[in-house]
Amino acid sequence: MAINNHQHTEEENNIHNHHDHNHDVSHLSKGKLLLVIFFNLIISAAEIVGGLISGSLSLVSDAIHNLSDSISIIFSYLSIRISEKPKSKTKTYGYNRANILTAFINSAALIGISVYLVIEAVNKFFHPSQVTGDIVIIVAVVGLLGNLFSVLVLRKSSKESMNIKSSYLHLISDTLSSVAVIISGIIIKFASAYWVDPVFTILINIVIFRASFGVLKESIDILMQGVPLNINVEAISRKLLGIDGIKESHHIHIWRLDEKNTLLEGHVMLDDMKVSETKIINNAIMQLMNEEFNINHTVIQFESDGCTTIECHI
Numbered sequence: 163m164a165i166n167n168h169q170h171t172e173e174e175n176n177i178h179n180h181h182d183h184n185h186d187v188s189h190l191s192k193g194k195l196l197l198v199i200f201f202n203l204i205i206s207a208a209e210i211v212g213g214l215i216s217g218s219l220s221l222v223s224d225a226i227h228n229l230s231d232s233i234s235i236i237f238s239y240l241s242i243r244i245s246e247k248p249k250s251k252t253k254t255y256g257y258n259r260a261n262i263l264t265a266f267i268n269s270a271a272l273i274g275i276s277v278y279l280v281i282e283a284v285n286k287f288f289h290p291s292q293v294t295g296d297i298v299i300i301v302a303v304v305g306l307l308g309n310l311f312s313v314l315v316l317r318k319s320s321k322e323s324m325n326i327k328s329s330y331l332h333l334i335s336d337t338l339s340s341v342a343v344i345i346s347g348i349i350i351k352f353a354s355a356y357w358v359d360p361v362f363t364i365l366i367n368i369v370i371f372r373a374s375f376g377v378l379k380e381s382i383d384i385l386m387q388g389v390p391l392n393i394n395v396e397a398i399s400r401k402l403l404g405i406d407g408i409k410e411s412h413h414i415h416i417w418r419l420d421e422k423n424t425l426l427e428g429h430v431m432l433d434d435m436k437v438s439e440t441k442i443i444n445n446a447i448m449q450l451m452n453e454e455f456n457i458n459h460t461v462i463q464f465e466s467d468g469c470t471t472i473e474c475h476i
Contacts (some may be wrong), residue, residue, distance in 0.1 A: 194319060195239040195326075198312040198333070202232040205308040205336075212301030216294040219286050220346055220359040221301060223279050224339045228305070230275055231332040234268040238329045258420040259385070261323060266381035268328035272335065272374040276367040283360035283367075293359065295351025299344055306340035313337055324421050328377050335370040342366050387417035390424060393455055398426075401454065405446045407432055409467070416457065426451055427461040434466045 209225030212218075241264035249256040312333045320330035342362035349358045389395060395414050402411040410431035418424050430447070432440065444462060451457040 216297035269378035283363035290356040298347035302343035309337040
């Protein structure tokens with residue numbers, strides 16, 4: 163006897179409720195992202211012109227950083243639009259993972275940019291060139307104000323979405339870069355210490371790398387269907403054995419669909435009984451998973467040792 167007992171009503175409603183919550187967050191974030199994209203493009207253009215005129219590599223690097231961030235934020239905006247699409251026959255869970263994929267791309271891009279800027283900064287440290295401090299300071303202050311505004315716009319949404327968080331980290335890195343450029347501009351203006359520019363660039367990008375690596379690691383873990391770090395599969399198996407009527411559990415798989423939804427599927431061995439009698443056990447499993455492990459979508463296949471192997475897996 164094999165009973166594939168799936169609590170459609172409560173569990174799938176949880177998925178839908180989370181999707182509705184994501185829709186609310188996305189609705190607020192879309193307008194904010196468009197505003198941030200607009201400001202970033204203006205900042206990028208100003209810094210490119212200012213960097214070329216002043217001869218400042220850090221200012222040009224910051225402009226490249228801002229431009230790449232604008233592109234990543236555009237991807238974030240598009241992924242939110244995609245994630246809002248309803249589920250279909252070919253995408254039965256919907257498109258929520260578009261946000262996770264974008265978070266992966268954004269964080270990977272930011273790591274790549276950071277490595278590139280560090281290499282360029284090292285080269286410039288050993289081969290310094292003259293920089294016009296006044297222009298660097300003025301343009302960097304404009305960039306700082308624009309980035310601070312964008313950071314404040316996305317700050318709240320970044321706590322609710324990994325996708326928005328990756329864009330938020332991009333903007334934090336830009337803000338830090340602008341501060342460093344301003345400081346280096348001041349030092350260059352009054353001390354002609356051109357080596358300061360690449361040193362600040364290296365320090366800032368180390369911080370950026372560390373922050374981005376955390377987002378990259380988490381997004382990879384979700385895309386690879388890894389078990390969430392706060393969940394222990396063996397602990398779940400032990401808890402299942404504590405439910406009256408369950409003799410054994412196996413083939414337990416746990417993964418995250420996205421940031422909000424954790425799923426579990428597994429096989430549970432029972433004494434031979436009617437399908438209707440498994441409802442109590444099924445409800446107990448659902449309650450356990452939801453309350454103790456925050457797993458909001460569970461599929462259990464009940465089995466009995468009174469059947470053959472083939473019958474148990476039909």
